[in-house]
Amino acid sequence: MPITESRTDTRERILNAAQMFAQMRGFNAFSYADIAEAVGVRKASIHHHFASKDDLELELVQRYRLQFGAQLACVERDQATALGRLTGYGALYRATLIAGGICLCGMMASDIRALPEALRKPLHDFFAEQAAWLSGVLDDGRKNGEFVFRGPALRRAQLVLATLQGGLIIAHASQDVSQFDSLLDDLVASVAQ
Amino acid sequence: MPITESRTDTRERILNAAQMFAQMRGFNAFSYADIAEAVGVRKASIHHHFASKDDLELELVQRYRLQFGAQLACVERDQATALGRLTGYGALYRATLIAGGICLCGMMASDIRALPEALRKPLHDFFAEQAAWLSGVLDDGRKNGEFVFRGPALRRAQLVLATLQGGLIIAHASQDVSQFDSLLDDLVASVAQ
């Protein structure tokens, strides 16, 4: 912990609060005033760190991609089997549901037409990255006999990704985690031998 | 066309415009001013028909359920096979994507925590109705040999519903209809023999 760390963490706390609001309510249902109250600073201080809400939103999606990438690395490290990795991936989604929100990028995708153009590329990249990671897991699983499915692994990965995103949103609306658990079970069962 | 029809259709035009905005942008990204401009009336006129935005949103979801129910009836009438009905169901989603939006209730589900409590029940009912309808189609298909899948039909229906909602949202963000078409093909293939 270097002494040069100082107090740049207000910026982090702003991002954390904004991300929570965005995942819970949506990008057009929280304000600088909401963040200010949650963090314990004034609105002007937020503008010091993020000149405009567009800037804040861009940073949110970029940071989320990095966060998710780090979590995928943890799943790979902790889970040796393809089945373990697939269920581990589902558990990441489940955690956001329990926290009261949905995937930041699922929310962003819904709201895309009310958001700045600059967000489209990083958002598109996020879904491409997720599909690619899942594709790798599914392909490994099929090669070693854990999974059985037809067609290209990437196509199946896109199916899995859509199911998880949709299931997350429906369970979010119903406030019903067990519904998401059933979905996850069935999704895994649809590829597991 | 009875002469007593008069001009209650401003109300319909308001609902149509609001629904379009809601499906394209989200529930917190359009205003009475947007609707007023689209319909060609003043904001005060909208308040005459819908006292508050909450009232408008409630009517939107209730009307959408009826609209969707009518479209399901058309699919049942036009398609005799389970496969035809399943693909017809997917085509309904595809149509909203081409129109530039997502399912009204998918959007509502995302935004649920920023919407009035009164919307939760009709929204929940919508998803239950959709799952029930799909469950009937899947069950019929399995009984007559068109489909092959394991487990309860309702569970499989919930999987299909989540996949379509999620796929719709992802394709909406990417503005890529072919991506949704691939998803739909794979989804049908996952149950069709």
Next chain:
DNA sequence: GTCTATAGGTGGATAGAC
């Protein structure tokens, strides 16, 4: 049923002191 006019509040954003 539609309009003009306006109230009362909140949105993002800025200037300038400390």
Next chain:
DNA sequence: GTCTATCCACCTATAGAC
């Protein structure tokens, strides 16, 4: 880097004339 104070645009909603 954080604050107070303020701006202006836009929001939902209401009052009252036509």
